[in-house]
Amino acid sequence: MSSYIIEGGRKLEGEVEVSGSKNASLPILAATILNKGNTKLYNVPNIHDTKITQEILKYLGCKIKKNNGKIEINSKKITKREIPEQLMRQMRSTVILAGAILGRFKEVTFSYPGGCDIGTRPIDLHLAAFKKLGVNISEDSGFITCKCDKIIGTNIDLDFPSVGATENIILASVYADGITKISNAAMEPEIVDLAKFLNKMGAKIEGAGTNIIKITGVEKLKDVSYSIMPDRIEIGTLLCAAAITNGNITIKNVRIEHIIPIVYKLEEMGCEINLKEKEINLIANNRLKSCNLKTMPYPGFPTDMQPIIASCLGVAKGTSIIVENIFENRYKY
Secondary structure, three states: OOOOOOOOOOOOEEEEEOOEOHHHHHHHHHHHHHOOOEEEEEOOOOOHHHHHHHHHHHHHOOEEEEEOOEEEEEOOOOOOOEOOHHHHOOOHHHHHHHHHHHHHHOEEEEEOOOOOOOOOOOOHHHHHHHHHOOOEEEEEOOEEEEEOOOOEOOEEEOOOOOHHHHHHHHHHHOOOEOEEEEEOOOOOHHHHHHHHHHHHHOOEEEOEOEOEEEEEOOOOOOOEEEEOOEOHHHHHHHHHHHHHOOOEEEEEOOOHHHOHHHHHHHHHOOOEEEEEOOEEEEEOOOOOEOOOEEEOOOOOEOHHHHHHHHHHHOOOEOOOEEEEOOOOEEEEO
16 A cells, blocks of 8 residues: 555544554564474464564475464474575564574574664674574674574573563573573563463473563473464554544453553543453543653553654643653654
8 A cells, every 4th residue: 555545533432352462473473483383373463564474484484374363383394594685674573583593493594674663773682692692693794694503591681671682582592401591681561472472382481571581491392372462552552543533442352451651641641541351441532631751661651652642742732752762762742
């Protein structure tokens, strides 16, 4: 589609069930490489990023079947160890596949990822972590090759609680010799979902959701079925869409604990929010109020919600200040 035509002036009202999380689906799709058999996944969103990830899995040698919202992946006969450049550059999250391939085969080749318009996201933390795990890294003409005889468990202290680096360390360490401990690990719910999935396959991961994660290497994994968590950024986006149109929306299949920072800010902006166990209702009857916020690693306000809530603040009464701490940019509305 080359353009969107939007007819404004209408309130957003009604009920909707949220999709599965993109940011949980991508590392979990990558993690299916580690299982030398069948994995059944449910609630994977049918979007560009998950489609690209599945294309890479097919390129590597995985067989994929889709049926009624279920994706079945057979990773038994993977024949390749490199991520194709044309797919790698379509989105940044493809770098997560490197940890999974490295973890299983002790070898992977990939180019620098692309696909992020928010700001620069270097992969230095990923490569530094791989080196600590005993991996030799070389670079030639823009391609990075990682090789080792075995992954060796070690202590890794991240300079920044990077979600991607935390995920890559976990994926690379599942089959490691010994114990890998990540200090200053990312604490996002998507990290917890990845750990739950891997543990269901037979991995030994402790501490996901805290800033210290311990991975004890195992020798094998098993076939599993798993349902992806709901997408907290989609929930936040729908809430903001209702807020900016003075609407009334109810969202189902929600994990309230994942969206508390978003809820607090929307309440501060004058929205009425009613919470149930797996459901949230937002009512916005008046013009939104200004507020100030800072993006922070979880459990702070998510950086992916920054441009969405900025749209709301663009029509709010008064001056709002957003401080972008993840990408070191500052915006004033």
